[in-house]
Amino acid sequence: MGQQSGLSYAVIGTGAIGGFYGALLQRAGCEVHFLLRSDYEYVQQHGLVVNSVYGDFTLPEVNAYCDASAIPRCDVAIAAIKATQNHILEDILPRIVKPNGTILLLQNGIGVEPQLAKLLPDHYILSGLCFICSNKVGMGHVHHLDYGDITIGAYADRYAPAGITKEMEAIASDFNIAGVPAKLTENLQLARWRKLVWNIPFNGLSVVLDAKTDAMMANDATRQLSADLMNEVLAAAAACDCQIPTEFVPQMIDFTTKMQPYLTSMKLDYDHKRSLEIEAIYANPLRLAKERGVAMPKTEMLYQQLYFLDRLNSKSK
The missing domain is CATH 1.10.1040.10 (N-(1-d-carboxylethyl)-l-norvaline Dehydrogenase; domain 2)
Structure with missing residues (x-):
């Protein structure tokens, strides 16, 4: 299966997408930290439950936080919130990602990266396009129904093709080892x-x-x-x-x-x-x-x- 990269991850948005992929990364041996809101106390006490076509599993203990300032600086911040909430990232991301660290957006649509790039010009911005059927069905409980592939690309100004970097390869490798089919693209747009x-x-x-x-x-x-x-x-x-x-x-x-x-x-x-x-x-x-x-x-x-x-x-x- 290979060996994990040693990268640490922070997950913003522990729902149908962030909860699922973050839980798989932790199960595979990655250091993962989860930022939660309404589920915080429940997940802190009971962990995360994933029912999946890949196989059901429970993580009885996870690194759960309700305050971004309490999360140790991580190599990669996975933003799995809806694009309608992106205004909160300006405050959260600088607290949880290392200087010159990587931000991985797991969001739909187009045009979500430019504003973030202006706010955080020193960070490396990636986007992951998730082809997945997954729902949050309860406190700390995700139901993954089908698929799960991710295509990861790097953002460059005006969506210019940005090539494949070692950072992208390391993150994709972690996902693949975790059981998530991940491929890389030179053309994010x-x-x-x-x-x-x-x-x-x-x-x-x-x-x-x-x-x-x-x-x-x-x-x-x-x-x-x-x-x-x-x-x-x-x-x-x-x-x-x-x-x-x-x-x-x-x-x-x-x-x-x-x-x-x-x-x-x-x-x-x-x-x-x-x-x-x-x-x-x-x-x-x-x-x-x-x-x-x-x-x-x-x-x-x-x-x-x-x-x-x-x-x-x-x-x-």
Whole structure:
């Protein structure tokens, strides 16, 4: 299996994503520190429970914190919070990551890195695109239903291709040893557009239609609508010099058809009256497409519907 790199990790956002990957890293022998909010006392006393298609396991003892200042400086800070919460990172990250350390964003959408790069110019910023079906189902309890791959790329100004570095290779190796299929990309922008091919149709439609992935794939109309949205993403990506082959669309449809019935993270956020990640997943891609003269009419309509529902939801809290 190989030997862990010796890197220490801090996880910000111990939920469906951070809790899952952080727990796997700890189980594999990495030093991992978890920053929690509402789950802090429970996890401090009982640890983390992961039910997974990779195999169920429990970590009865974890390094749990409710105060970022108490976390020892780590080599890598994994930010697994929603992009809607990124304003808290300016205060948290300098406390927990070593000088010139690495920040690994596990977030959806596009355009989330530039602001962070301005706030923390001395840190190395990576992003990990997670292809995973995972939900937080209780205090310190994560249910991993399907998949789990990560594609990791480095951020450079204006998403210029940044190559593969030793830091990236070390982190990917730790994930692989932990049982997470991790691959590296020289082109983060392309990786983000490829992830949007799935996120744009299914996150939004799950909210608007109040449906899981299996129901959407079982209906001819929504199956076609999903493909239409995906093709709009391909056109926008191409205008941004990110070529995605047309066969990627039927591959993603097939991928979604075969996955376990899944309630997307955006749908769960909506049901729990949390803010939706519509800026990073919809508004930013729409803006980039418009700047390059590419229309995304169905994506724009979906964004407008989500914008309405998100504002209505926030008023009913």
